[in-house]
Amino acid sequence: MTYQTINPYTNTLVRSYPDAGNSDLEDALARGHALYKHWRGGQADLRSKILHGVARLMGEDRTRLSGLITMEMGKRISESQAEVDICISIADYFADHAEELLKPTTLETDTGHGHVVKQALGVLIMVEPWNFPYYQIMRVFAPNFILGNPMILKDASNIPACAQAFADIVERAGAPKGSLSNLRMDYGQVDKAIADRRVAGVALTGSERGGSSVARSAGEHLKKSTMELGGNDVFIVLDDADMSEVARLAPDARLGNTGQVCCASKRFIVMESKYDEFMDIMTEAFAKPKPGDPSDPATTLGPMSSVGARDNLQKQVDAAVDAGAHVAYGNERLDSPGAFFQPTVLTDIAPDNPVYDQEMFGPVAAVYKVESVREALDLANDSSYGLGSVIVSGDPERAERVAEGIETGMGFINGPWTTAPGLPFGGVKNSGFGRELYTYGFDAFANEHLILDESGR
Numbered sequence: 001m002t003y004q005t006i007n008p009y010t011n012t013l014v015r016s017y018p019d020a021g022n023s024d025l026e027d028a029l030a031r032g033h034a035l036y037k038h039w040r041g042g043q044a045d046l047r048s049k050i051l052h053g054v055a056r057l058m059g060e061d062r063t064r065l066s067g068l069i070t071m072e073m074g075k076r077i078s079e080s081q082a083e084v085d086i087c088i089s090i091a092d093y094f095a096d097h098a099e100e101l102l103k104p105t106t107l108e109t110d111t112g113h114g115h116v117v118k119q120a121l122g123v124l125i126m127v128e129p130w131n132f133p134y135y136q137i138m139r140v141f142a143p144n145f146i147l148g149n150p151m152i153l154k155d156a157s158n159i160p161a162c163a164q165a166f167a168d169i170v171e172r173a174g175a176p177k178g179s180l181s182n183l184r185m186d187y188g189q190v191d192k193a194i195a196d197r198r199v200a201g202v203a204l205t206g207s208e209r210g211g212s213s214v215a216r217s218a219g220e221h222l223k224k225s226t227m228e229l230g231g232n233d234v235f236i237v238l239d240d241a242d243m244s245e246v247a248r249l250a251p252d253a254r255l256g257n258t259g260q261v262c263c264a265s266k267r268f269i270v271m272e273s274k275y276d277e278f279m280d281i282m283t284e285a286f287a288k289p290k291p292g293d294p295s296d297p298a299t300t301l302g303p304m305s306s307v308g309a310r311d312n313l314q315k316q317v318d319a320a321v322d323a324g325a326h327v328a329y330g331n332e333r334l335d336s337p338g339a340f341f342q343p344t345v346l347t348d349i350a351p352d353n354p355v356y357d358q359e360m361f362g363p364v365a366a367v368y369k370v371e372s373v374r375e376a377l378d379l380a381n382d383s384s385y386g387l388g389s390v391i392v393s394g395d396p397e398r399a400e401r402v403a404e405g406i407e408t409g410m411g412f413i414n415g416p417w418t419t420a421p422g423l424p425f426g427g428v429k430n431s432g433f434g435r436e437l438y439t440y441g442f443d444a445f446a447n448e449h450l451i452l453d454e455s456g457r
């Protein structure tokens with residue numbers, strides 16, 4: 001059994017779950033396909049009501065749902081509650097905007113009167129990670145439920161309780177069976193599902209490694225796909241930045257969710273005149289969080305998601321230091337059975353350092369000093385990734401020009417990286433392709449079906 005809940009705070013096994021059998025997959029495919037055919041006739045109003053019901057039930061069950069996240073992947077309880085809240089807002093957003101998002105586009109052309117209707121495509125496979133157990137599912141589920149695409153979920157193997165809790169809420173809200181089938185599949189079964197002719201597409205959020213494998217399978221079988229992958233996002237401090245704003249934003253931009261956020265700021269690029277002050281801010285702030293029980297609201301540093309994830313991060317930091325990186329703060333082993341990693345600040349990462357172009361998925365900040373905006377942009381763009389950026393400057397227009405110069409899918413000026421249902425989310429380069437949330441997320445798996453009336457020609 002590969003699906004297990006291991007509490008990362010204590011590193012103890014809580015429960016093992018049975019894997020999905022091939023007959024479970026066949027049942028989910030058959031049920032999903034039948035539902036797709038049934039839904040093609042409409043019923044978006046009904047689905048909108050059900051989706052509001054999902055939001056309501058999540059609100060009523062907020063304490064239990066957030067506790068499950070904290071127990072399975074170690075997120076601090078206040079952050080788990082915030083995750084449930086954003087899920088509620090995403091569900092309500094797509095339910096509220098259903099009519100407008102589905103509205104046909106009218107086309108007046110020389111060839112006739114046309115319109116484009118947005119229709120479902122069919123069953124989707126959804127492969128999701130553990131770092132935001134409900135939010136990642138909701139980003140795909142809410143828009144596609146409104147559209148009428150039934151979904152089969154393969155969630156990360158370390159959060160089986162969260163995956164089942166989400167699927168149960170969808171069922172309790174009155175969604176027909178097959179709307180979201182949670183299957184504890186192995187990788188071979190995911191490939192098998194993608195190859196099946198009843199499946200129309202696959203959405204994956206995860207690492208480059210997982211994304212590349214699933215995208216290969218989607219390509220081989222000509223299935224539409226979206227890939228939301230890793231990042232090595234920059235946080236740029238310009239020479240006119242208000243350093244009290246920097247102090248408010250920078251440490252949290254790295255330490256939220258114990259550093260395990262795709263669009264967290266990971267590389268801090270600071271102009272020379274602000275560098276010393278910036279290092280004081282970061283080293284002081286990184287010394288403050290203290291490890292503790294993530295279910296205690298007073299805890300300031302939660303564990304990472306697993307001991308394995310912590311050990312992988314340690315290997316990256318060790319390799320960075322061996323290659324000449326300087327530890328400005330941290331990197332001391334914390335004495336605990338849990339998956340704790342001391343917040344760490346690294347400097348002197350040369351381009352030939354192994355971590356220079358790697359994502360470090362934990363509480364480790366890499367800081368770089370630059371002499372000009374040009375140098376900051378060149379460094380920011382010298383990356384395989386392109387998810388997001390944060391720019392802090394006293395001149396927002398200048399900051400916008402800098403943000404536009406960075407090869408990413410998202411840029412945030414004088415504020416934290418953020419997410420909301422009305423903001424498109426996604427990246428370029430090895431951070432993936434396609435967008436989730438907003439209209440773009442709604443359209444990702446829509447058949448934009450042209451109907452052209454040429455009778456008058």
Ligand code: NAP
Pocket residue numbers: 127128129130131154155156157158186187190205206207208209210211213214227228229230231261262263359361387426427431432
């Ligand atoms: P991961 O190892 O790629 O796992 C993500 C999901 O993909 C899990 O369900 C995993 O299943 C599955 N998976 C991996 N390889 C697969 C394969 N060959 N075939 C089928 N399924 C496969 O990623 P992770 O380490 O858990 O997640 C962290 C990564 O996600 C980071 O790189 C982070 O930046 C990225 N992320 C990106 C976004 C975004 O929106 N861009 C958001 C959040 C996270 P198992 O658990 O069974 O291995």
